Amino acid sequence: MPELPEVETVKRGLAPVLEGRRIVQVVVLRPDLRFPFPDEFGQRLTGSVVVCVERRAKYLLISFDNGATMISHLGMSGRFRIYEKEQPVLQKHDHVIFRTDQGVEVRYNDPRRFGFMDIANAGALINHPMMKSIGPEPLSDDFDAKALARTLKDRHTPIKSALLDQTVVAGLGNIYVSEVLFRAGISPKRKASSIARVRINKLYKAIVDVLNQAISAGGSTISDHKQPDGELGYFQHSFSVYGREGQACSYCNCDISKTGGVRRIKQSGRSTFYCAKQQK
C-alpha cells in the first residue's frame, strides 16, 4: 500500500491513538520481517510514552519519551490497524501488536513481509542507514523546482527511473510517478537531463499537486489497503493513467480504437502507464 500519501495517511490515523499514550505491551509474533527485529525490540518500547508519530519519505517514525524512535517501513503490503478494544482473534499475517494504556491495540499486518521495524536512539536517527541517503521531502521547503532541476541535470536515466530514486525526491513510488508524469505532460522514457527548465517547473507542480490531492483522499486503495481505522482511501478513482491500459486517459477525447489508449511498458522491471498523445 505504501507510497508517501498512504504512509502519511497511516501517520494521521495512528497519531491520535498513540501520541501521549503509554505502551504497556508489545507482542512480536515472529523473529523477522524483511530483517530480523533488533534485540530487545519490545522491551525498549514497553513502559514508555509516545511523544509523536511522524513520517519521513515512506518511513513512519514513532518517538518515545525514553529517547527511542521506532522506524517502520511498510514494504509493499504492510498495514497498521487500530482496534479500540483488545482483540482475541489473531488475523493471518499479524506480526506485531502494540497495546496502549487505554486498552487500544495497534497491530502491524504484512503478508509479504517486505516491511521492517528498527529502533534508533535520539540523535542517531539521521545517521540511520535507511534515513541517511534519502532525498528532500517533496512537500517541504527543502524542495522546489530549482532543486529538482539541479538534481535532474546530471541524471542520464529515463525520468521514470529518476523519480523512483528516493535520493532524487523522497516518497514517490510506482503509482504516483506515472500519475505525476501524466500531469506534467512528460514521457516516462524521456532522459531526465534533457527536460527543459520550463517543463521541470511543471513537473515540480505536478509532484506537489498529485501528492497533496492523494493525501486529501486518504491515499489510494488498491486490492485491500485500508487506513488504520478501516476506512478506504479513494484516490484510485482519480487515476489518470495508472492501471488504465487500453482505456482513454483522463484528458484525451481521442478514438481509442485508433490510438490504443493508455499504454503500459516495462521500465527497470516495473510497469509504467502513460498516454503517448499527452506526454512527450
Next chain:
DNA sequence: CGGCAAACCTGCGAGC
C-alpha cells in the same frame, strides 16, 4: 555511471 534481473514473500486473478 546505468540498466536489468533477481532476490526477499504471499495472494490474487486470468487462462487453460
Next chain:
DNA sequence: TGCTCGCAGGTTTGCC
C-alpha cells in the same frame, strides 16, 4: 475444480 503463470504499492544486490 485445480493448476500454472504473471502480476502487485518497495528496496537492495549483484552482474554486464
